[in-house]
Amino acid sequence: MNRMIKGSMACAMLSAAMVFGGCQTVEVQEKIVEVKAPTKEELFLDRVAKGEPMPVEEILSYIENSRDEWYGWGEGFDFPVHRAEKYLKDWTIVLDPGHGGDAHKKNWKRGPTGVREAAINLRVGLILKALLENSGAQVKLTRADDSYDMGLTARAEVANTIVRKRDGGVGADLFISLHHNAAAPSANYTTVWFHGPVKWSEPDLDPAKYVAHEIGWALRTQVGKTNPLMNDQQMYASGFGVLKMATVPAFLCESTFHTNPDEEQRLRDAEYNFREAYAIYKGLVEYAYGGRPTQSAPVVKVEGSELVIKTKLVDGSGEKWWGHDKERTISSSVNVTVDGKRAYVAYDSKTKELVAKIATADLAEGEKHEVNVHHINMFKHSNYPQRYGFKIAAEGKEVEAKQLPIKRNGLNN
Ligand SMILES: [Zn+2]
Incomplete structure:
Protein backbone atom coordinates (compact mmCIF):
# COMPACT_ATOMS: atom_id res chain seq x y z
CA MET A 1 0.00 0.00 0.00
CA LYS A 36 7.09 3.81 -0.81
CA ALA A 37 8.81 2.90 2.47
CA PRO A 38 6.31 0.80 4.46
CA THR A 39 5.26 2.03 7.87
CA LYS A 40 5.81 -0.08 10.98
CA GLU A 41 2.13 -0.96 10.99
CA GLU A 42 2.32 -2.11 7.37
CA LEU A 43 5.39 -4.20 8.18
CA PHE A 44 3.48 -5.74 11.04
CA LEU A 45 0.45 -6.63 8.93
CA ASP A 46 2.75 -7.94 6.20
CA ARG A 47 4.48 -10.30 8.64
CA VAL A 48 1.12 -11.46 9.96
CA ALA A 49 0.02 -12.21 6.38
CA LYS A 50 3.23 -14.15 5.66
CA GLY A 51 3.25 -15.93 9.01
CA GLU A 52 6.79 -14.74 9.83
CA PRO A 53 8.11 -14.59 13.42
CA MET A 54 7.68 -11.17 14.91
CA PRO A 55 10.20 -9.23 17.02
CA VAL A 56 8.65 -7.87 20.22
CA GLU A 57 9.57 -4.28 19.27
CA GLU A 58 7.29 -4.53 16.25
CA ILE A 59 4.34 -5.67 18.37
CA LEU A 60 4.96 -2.85 20.86
CA SER A 61 5.16 -0.33 18.03
CA TYR A 62 1.93 -1.66 16.56
CA ILE A 63 0.13 -1.32 19.89
CA GLU A 64 1.50 2.19 20.38
CA ASN A 65 0.78 3.50 16.89
CA SER A 66 -2.28 1.66 15.66
CA ARG A 67 -4.58 1.75 18.62
CA ASP A 68 -7.39 3.53 16.79
CA GLU A 69 -7.51 0.79 14.15
CA TRP A 70 -8.06 -1.81 16.81
CA TYR A 71 -11.54 -0.58 17.35
CA GLY A 72 -12.41 -2.54 14.21
CA TRP A 73 -14.24 -5.42 15.87
CA GLY A 74 -14.96 -8.07 13.26
CA GLU A 75 -12.82 -6.32 10.64
CA GLY A 76 -9.98 -8.79 10.50
CA PHE A 77 -8.19 -7.71 13.67
CA ASP A 78 -7.38 -10.60 15.97
CA PHE A 79 -6.72 -8.37 18.94
CA PRO A 80 -9.33 -5.60 19.01
CA VAL A 81 -9.48 -3.11 21.88
CA HIS A 82 -12.01 -4.49 24.35
CA ARG A 83 -14.89 -2.03 24.44
CA ALA A 84 -15.09 -2.38 28.23
CA GLU A 85 -11.38 -1.73 28.89
CA LYS A 86 -12.22 1.61 30.49
CA TYR A 87 -13.19 -0.39 33.59
CA LEU A 88 -9.47 -0.97 34.14
CA LYS A 89 -8.74 2.75 34.12
CA ASP A 90 -6.60 3.78 37.12
CA TRP A 91 -6.14 0.21 38.36
CA THR A 92 -2.61 -0.32 39.63
CA ILE A 93 -1.24 -3.60 38.28
CA VAL A 94 2.24 -5.00 38.89
CA LEU A 95 3.44 -7.56 36.33
CA ASP A 96 6.24 -9.94 37.22
CA PRO A 97 8.01 -11.66 34.30
CA GLY A 98 9.54 -14.72 36.01
CA HIS A 99 13.33 -15.43 36.21
CA GLY A 100 15.86 -13.40 34.14
CA GLY A 101 19.60 -12.88 33.71
CA ASP A 102 20.15 -16.58 32.98
CA ALA A 103 21.27 -16.56 29.32
CA HIS A 104 24.75 -17.74 30.41
CA LYS A 105 23.40 -20.75 32.31
CA LYS A 106 23.56 -23.87 30.20
CA ASN A 107 20.28 -25.78 29.85
CA TRP A 108 18.65 -23.57 32.49
CA LYS A 109 14.88 -23.23 32.05
CA ARG A 110 14.91 -23.82 28.31
CA GLY A 111 12.81 -25.63 25.79
CA PRO A 112 14.13 -28.55 23.70
CA THR A 113 15.86 -26.25 21.18
CA GLY A 114 17.03 -23.72 23.75
CA VAL A 115 14.25 -21.09 23.91
CA ARG A 116 14.56 -19.49 27.35
CA GLU A 117 11.55 -19.22 29.64
CA ALA A 118 12.83 -15.90 31.08
CA ALA A 119 12.86 -14.32 27.61
CA ILE A 120 9.31 -15.52 26.83
CA ASN A 121 8.02 -14.27 30.20
CA LEU A 122 9.55 -10.85 29.56
CA ARG A 123 8.04 -10.51 26.07
CA VAL A 124 4.58 -11.38 27.42
CA GLY A 125 5.10 -8.88 30.25
CA LEU A 126 6.16 -6.06 27.93
CA ILE A 127 3.22 -6.62 25.58
CA LEU A 128 0.71 -6.98 28.41
CA LYS A 129 2.01 -3.77 29.97
CA ALA A 130 1.43 -1.92 26.70
CA LEU A 131 -2.11 -3.32 26.38
CA LEU A 132 -3.05 -2.47 29.95
CA GLU A 133 -1.55 1.02 29.76
CA ASN A 134 -3.64 1.69 26.69
CA SER A 135 -6.68 0.92 28.82
CA GLY A 136 -5.63 3.61 31.31
CA ALA A 137 -4.23 1.29 33.97
CA GLN A 138 -1.07 2.15 35.92
CA VAL A 139 1.35 -0.70 35.23
CA LYS A 140 4.77 -1.53 36.64
CA LEU A 141 7.06 -4.41 35.68
CA THR A 142 9.23 -6.01 38.37
CA ARG A 143 11.96 -6.36 35.73
CA ALA A 144 11.98 -4.54 32.42
CA ASP A 145 14.85 -6.31 30.65
CA ASP A 146 16.45 -9.71 30.54
CA SER A 147 19.85 -8.87 32.04
CA TYR A 148 19.11 -9.65 35.68
CA ASP A 149 17.14 -11.84 38.08
CA MET A 150 15.32 -10.63 41.18
CA GLY A 151 14.62 -12.28 44.52
CA LEU A 152 11.06 -13.51 44.99
CA THR A 153 10.50 -11.30 48.05
CA ALA A 154 11.78 -8.25 46.16
CA ARG A 155 9.31 -8.97 43.34
CA ALA A 156 6.36 -9.18 45.74
CA GLU A 157 7.55 -6.04 47.53
CA VAL A 158 7.19 -4.04 44.31
CA ALA A 159 3.46 -4.86 44.42
CA ASN A 160 3.13 -4.51 48.20
CA THR A 161 4.66 -1.02 48.29
CA ILE A 162 3.56 0.67 45.06
CA VAL A 163 1.59 3.90 45.57
CA ARG A 164 -1.75 3.79 43.76
CA LYS A 165 -2.49 6.67 41.44
CA ARG A 166 -6.26 6.57 41.95
CA ASP A 167 -6.31 7.16 45.73
CA GLY A 168 -2.71 7.54 46.94
CA GLY A 169 -3.01 4.31 48.95
CA VAL A 170 -0.26 1.72 49.16
CA GLY A 171 -0.40 -1.71 47.46
CA ALA A 172 -1.24 -2.79 43.93
CA ASP A 173 -4.80 -3.69 42.97
CA LEU A 174 -3.35 -6.81 41.35
CA PHE A 175 0.00 -8.60 41.21
CA ILE A 176 0.46 -11.07 38.36
CA SER A 177 3.51 -13.29 37.95
CA LEU A 178 4.11 -14.54 34.39
CA HIS A 179 5.66 -17.95 33.76
CA HIS A 180 5.76 -20.92 31.38
CA ASN A 181 5.78 -24.46 32.57
CA ALA A 182 8.10 -27.45 32.19
CA ALA A 183 7.32 -31.18 32.16
CA ALA A 184 7.28 -34.15 29.77
CA PRO A 185 7.17 -33.10 26.07
CA SER A 186 3.52 -34.13 25.63
CA ALA A 187 2.21 -31.75 28.33
CA ASN A 188 0.81 -28.37 27.28
CA TYR A 189 -2.01 -27.13 29.47
CA THR A 190 -2.80 -23.84 31.21
CA THR A 191 -2.63 -23.43 34.98
CA VAL A 192 -3.11 -20.35 37.14
CA TRP A 193 -1.89 -20.56 40.72
CA PHE A 194 -3.03 -18.91 43.94
CA HIS A 195 -1.69 -19.09 47.48
CA GLY A 196 -3.27 -20.51 50.60
CA PRO A 197 -6.72 -21.84 51.46
CA VAL A 198 -9.51 -20.65 49.14
CA LYS A 199 -11.25 -18.94 52.06
CA TRP A 200 -8.33 -16.48 52.19
CA SER A 201 -7.94 -16.22 48.44
CA GLU A 202 -11.19 -14.89 47.03
CA PRO A 203 -9.74 -11.59 45.70
CA ASP A 204 -6.99 -13.66 44.00
CA LEU A 205 -9.35 -16.23 42.52
CA ASP A 206 -11.89 -13.84 41.00
CA PRO A 207 -9.55 -12.40 38.32
CA ALA A 208 -7.51 -15.65 38.08
CA LYS A 209 -10.47 -17.67 36.81
CA TYR A 210 -11.21 -15.23 33.96
CA VAL A 211 -7.55 -15.20 32.95
CA ALA A 212 -7.24 -19.01 33.10
CA HIS A 213 -10.22 -19.50 30.79
CA GLU A 214 -9.06 -16.84 28.33
CA ILE A 215 -5.51 -18.25 28.06
CA GLY A 216 -6.77 -21.80 27.54
CA TRP A 217 -9.15 -20.63 24.84
CA ALA A 218 -6.73 -18.29 23.04
CA LEU A 219 -3.72 -20.63 23.03
CA ARG A 220 -5.75 -23.83 22.55
CA THR A 221 -3.85 -25.68 25.25
CA GLN A 222 -5.10 -29.00 26.64
CA VAL A 223 -8.21 -27.45 28.18
CA GLY A 224 -10.08 -29.99 30.28
CA LYS A 225 -6.98 -32.00 31.15
CA THR A 226 -6.87 -30.40 34.59
CA ASN A 227 -8.75 -27.81 36.59
CA PRO A 228 -6.90 -24.65 35.54
CA LEU A 229 -6.86 -23.13 39.06
CA MET A 230 -4.17 -24.60 41.28
CA ASN A 231 -3.19 -24.07 44.91
CA ASP A 232 0.56 -23.45 45.09
CA GLN A 233 0.79 -25.71 48.14
CA GLN A 234 0.04 -28.63 45.84
CA MET A 235 3.53 -28.01 44.44
CA TYR A 236 5.53 -26.99 47.52
CA ALA A 237 4.47 -27.32 51.15
CA SER A 238 5.02 -23.61 51.73
CA GLY A 239 3.70 -22.51 48.34
CA PHE A 240 5.37 -20.25 45.76
CA GLY A 241 7.65 -17.63 47.33
CA VAL A 242 6.46 -14.83 45.11
CA LEU A 243 2.77 -15.45 45.98
CA LYS A 244 3.11 -16.08 49.70
CA MET A 245 5.00 -12.80 50.11
CA ALA A 246 2.32 -10.81 48.25
CA THR A 247 0.01 -8.95 50.62
CA VAL A 248 -2.23 -7.77 47.75
CA PRO A 249 -4.46 -9.82 45.38
CA ALA A 250 -2.06 -12.02 43.39
CA PHE A 251 -1.86 -15.00 41.07
CA LEU A 252 0.74 -16.71 38.90
CA CYS A 253 0.19 -17.85 35.31
CA GLU A 254 1.91 -20.95 33.92
CA SER A 255 0.30 -20.21 30.60
CA THR A 256 1.74 -23.04 28.49
CA PHE A 257 4.69 -25.46 28.48
CA HIS A 258 7.88 -24.30 26.78
CA THR A 259 9.09 -27.92 27.08
CA ASN A 260 6.47 -29.03 24.53
CA PRO A 261 8.40 -28.99 21.20
CA ASP A 262 5.59 -27.44 19.11
CA GLU A 263 4.70 -24.93 21.80
CA GLU A 264 8.35 -23.93 22.20
CA GLN A 265 8.47 -22.93 18.52
CA ARG A 266 5.27 -20.92 18.81
CA LEU A 267 6.59 -19.16 21.93
CA ARG A 268 9.58 -17.83 19.96
CA ASP A 269 7.27 -15.56 18.04
CA ALA A 270 6.24 -12.29 19.68
CA GLU A 271 2.96 -12.40 17.76
CA TYR A 272 2.12 -15.60 19.67
CA ASN A 273 3.26 -13.87 22.88
CA PHE A 274 0.84 -11.08 21.89
CA ARG A 275 -1.93 -13.70 21.69
CA GLU A 276 -1.14 -14.77 25.26
CA ALA A 277 -0.83 -11.22 26.62
CA TYR A 278 -4.09 -10.32 24.90
CA ALA A 279 -5.84 -13.28 26.58
CA ILE A 280 -4.68 -12.06 30.00
CA TYR A 281 -5.70 -8.49 29.15
CA LYS A 282 -9.15 -9.69 28.01
CA GLY A 283 -9.61 -11.74 31.20
CA LEU A 284 -8.71 -8.73 33.32
CA VAL A 285 -11.08 -6.45 31.41
CA GLU A 286 -13.92 -8.97 31.81
CA TYR A 287 -13.18 -9.14 35.54
CA ALA A 288 -13.00 -5.37 36.00
CA TYR A 289 -16.22 -5.01 33.97
CA GLY A 290 -18.09 -6.89 36.73
CA GLY A 291 -16.49 -4.73 39.40
CA ARG A 292 -14.66 -5.50 42.61
CA PRO A 293 -16.85 -4.82 45.64
CA THR A 294 -15.47 -3.01 48.65
CA GLN A 295 -16.74 -1.12 51.70
CA SER A 296 -15.96 1.87 53.87
CA ALA A 297 -13.45 1.20 56.66
CA PRO A 298 -15.46 -0.41 59.50
CA VAL A 299 -16.04 1.75 62.57
CA VAL A 300 -16.17 -0.16 65.86
CA LYS A 301 -17.59 0.91 69.21
CA VAL A 302 -18.38 -0.79 72.53
CA GLU A 303 -22.01 -0.35 73.62
CA GLY A 304 -22.74 -1.99 76.97
CA SER A 305 -21.76 -5.65 76.64
CA GLU A 306 -21.61 -5.57 72.84
CA LEU A 307 -19.16 -4.53 70.17
CA VAL A 308 -20.96 -2.71 67.35
CA ILE A 309 -19.40 -2.55 63.87
CA LYS A 310 -20.67 -0.26 61.12
CA THR A 311 -19.69 -0.08 57.46
CA LYS A 312 -21.25 0.77 54.07
CA LEU A 313 -21.00 -1.79 51.28
CA VAL A 314 -20.06 -0.83 47.71
CA ASP A 315 -20.98 -3.47 45.11
CA GLY A 316 -18.28 -2.32 42.65
CA SER A 317 -20.55 -2.12 39.61
CA GLY A 318 -20.34 1.66 39.35
CA GLU A 319 -22.31 4.31 41.18
CA LYS A 320 -23.54 5.92 37.98
CA TRP A 321 -25.03 2.91 36.22
CA TRP A 322 -28.63 3.02 35.23
CA GLY A 323 -30.41 1.22 38.03
CA HIS A 324 -27.52 1.69 40.46
CA ASP A 325 -30.08 2.10 43.23
CA LYS A 326 -31.14 -1.53 42.69
CA GLU A 327 -29.61 -4.26 44.79
CA ARG A 328 -26.41 -5.75 43.32
CA THR A 329 -25.02 -7.40 46.43
CA ILE A 330 -25.97 -11.04 47.06
CA SER A 331 -27.41 -10.53 50.53
CA SER A 332 -26.88 -14.16 51.62
CA SER A 333 -23.13 -13.62 51.09
CA VAL A 334 -22.92 -10.78 53.62
CA ASN A 335 -21.19 -11.83 56.80
CA VAL A 336 -18.88 -10.45 59.45
CA THR A 337 -16.57 -12.26 61.83
CA VAL A 338 -14.64 -10.82 64.75
CA ASP A 339 -11.62 -12.79 65.94
CA GLY A 340 -12.97 -15.66 63.84
CA LYS A 341 -16.44 -15.71 65.46
CA ARG A 342 -19.56 -14.96 63.43
CA ALA A 343 -21.24 -11.68 64.38
CA TYR A 344 -24.96 -10.93 64.14
CA VAL A 345 -25.46 -8.89 60.95
CA ALA A 346 -28.21 -6.48 59.88
CA TYR A 347 -27.79 -5.26 56.29
CA ASP A 348 -30.03 -2.62 54.71
CA SER A 349 -30.04 -3.19 50.94
CA LYS A 350 -31.50 0.29 50.32
CA THR A 351 -28.90 2.34 52.21
CA LYS A 352 -26.16 -0.37 51.80
CA GLU A 353 -25.40 0.12 55.48
CA LEU A 354 -24.30 -2.85 57.52
CA VAL A 355 -24.42 -3.08 61.31
CA ALA A 356 -22.82 -6.11 63.00
CA LYS A 357 -22.88 -6.94 66.70
CA ILE A 358 -21.00 -9.42 68.85
CA ALA A 359 -20.73 -9.84 72.63
CA THR A 360 -17.47 -8.38 73.92
CA ALA A 361 -17.21 -11.58 76.01
CA ASP A 362 -16.72 -13.45 72.70
CA LEU A 363 -13.65 -11.43 71.69
CA ALA A 364 -10.22 -13.02 71.86
CA GLU A 365 -7.96 -12.08 74.75
CA GLY A 366 -5.35 -9.39 74.20
CA GLU A 367 -5.31 -5.90 72.75
CA LYS A 368 -5.44 -6.59 69.03
CA HIS A 369 -8.60 -7.77 67.33
CA GLU A 370 -9.54 -8.56 63.77
CA VAL A 371 -12.79 -7.95 61.95
CA ASN A 372 -13.48 -9.63 58.60
CA VAL A 373 -16.18 -8.27 56.30
CA HIS A 374 -17.39 -10.42 53.42
CA HIS A 375 -19.84 -9.90 50.52
CA ILE A 376 -20.12 -10.69 46.81
CA ASN A 377 -21.82 -8.84 44.00
CA MET A 378 -24.10 -10.13 41.25
CA PHE A 379 -21.06 -11.13 39.15
CA LYS A 380 -20.06 -13.31 42.15
CA HIS A 381 -17.00 -11.12 42.68
CA SER A 382 -15.73 -10.91 46.25
CA ASN A 383 -14.91 -7.76 48.13
CA TYR A 384 -11.45 -6.43 48.82
CA PRO A 385 -10.10 -5.72 51.38
CA GLN A 386 -11.64 -8.23 53.77
CA ARG A 387 -9.45 -7.97 56.89
CA TYR A 388 -9.20 -5.07 59.33
CA GLY A 389 -7.48 -4.71 62.71
CA PHE A 390 -8.54 -2.61 65.69
CA LYS A 391 -8.02 -2.06 69.42
CA ILE A 392 -10.89 -1.63 71.84
CA ALA A 393 -11.41 1.94 73.05
CA ALA A 394 -13.38 3.28 76.02
CA GLU A 395 -17.11 2.54 75.91
CA GLY A 396 -18.96 4.74 73.40
CA LYS A 397 -15.79 5.88 71.60
CA GLU A 398 -15.70 5.08 67.87
CA VAL A 399 -12.51 3.59 66.39
CA GLU A 400 -11.84 3.20 62.68
CA ALA A 401 -10.45 -0.27 61.92
CA LYS A 402 -7.30 -0.36 59.73
CA GLN A 403 -6.91 -2.51 56.64
CA LEU A 404 -4.79 -5.65 57.06
CA PRO A 405 -3.00 -7.52 54.25
CA ILE A 406 -4.47 -10.62 52.67
CA LYS A 407 -3.77 -13.52 55.00
CA ARG A 408 -0.88 -15.66 53.74
CA ASN A 409 0.72 -18.71 55.31
CA GLY A 410 3.63 -17.83 57.54
CA LEU A 411 3.33 -14.11 56.96
CA ASN A 412 0.55 -12.50 58.88
CA ASN A 413 -1.45 -15.20 60.64
ZN1 LIG B 1 9.04 -20.14 35.68
Missing part, protein backbone atom coordinates in the same frame (compact mmCIF):
# COMPACT_ATOMS: atom_id res chain seq x y z
CA ASN A 2 1.62 3.29 -1.11
CA ARG A 3 0.64 6.50 0.48
CA MET A 4 0.39 9.64 -1.71
CA ILE A 5 1.77 12.64 0.10
CA LYS A 6 1.77 16.11 -1.39
CA GLY A 7 5.30 17.44 -1.70
CA SER A 8 4.72 20.87 -0.21
CA MET A 9 8.32 21.15 1.05
CA ALA A 10 9.78 20.41 -2.43
CA CYS A 11 7.38 22.94 -3.95
CA ALA A 12 8.46 25.71 -1.55
CA MET A 13 12.15 25.18 -2.42
CA LEU A 14 11.41 25.30 -6.12
CA SER A 15 9.60 28.63 -5.72
CA ALA A 16 12.60 30.13 -3.87
CA ALA A 17 14.97 29.10 -6.70
CA MET A 18 12.74 30.86 -9.24
CA VAL A 19 12.87 34.13 -7.26
CA PHE A 20 16.71 34.10 -7.06
CA GLY A 21 16.88 33.46 -10.81
CA GLY A 22 14.83 36.57 -11.49
CA CYS A 23 12.10 34.65 -13.24
CA GLN A 24 8.87 35.77 -11.58
CA THR A 25 6.18 34.72 -13.99
CA VAL A 26 6.64 30.93 -14.08
CA GLU A 27 3.72 29.08 -12.61
CA VAL A 28 4.87 26.38 -10.22
CA GLN A 29 3.04 23.07 -10.33
CA GLU A 30 2.67 21.15 -7.08
CA LYS A 31 4.52 17.89 -7.34
CA ILE A 32 3.09 14.60 -6.11
CA VAL A 33 5.73 12.55 -4.29
CA GLU A 34 5.19 8.86 -3.76
CA VAL A 35 6.51 7.53 -0.42
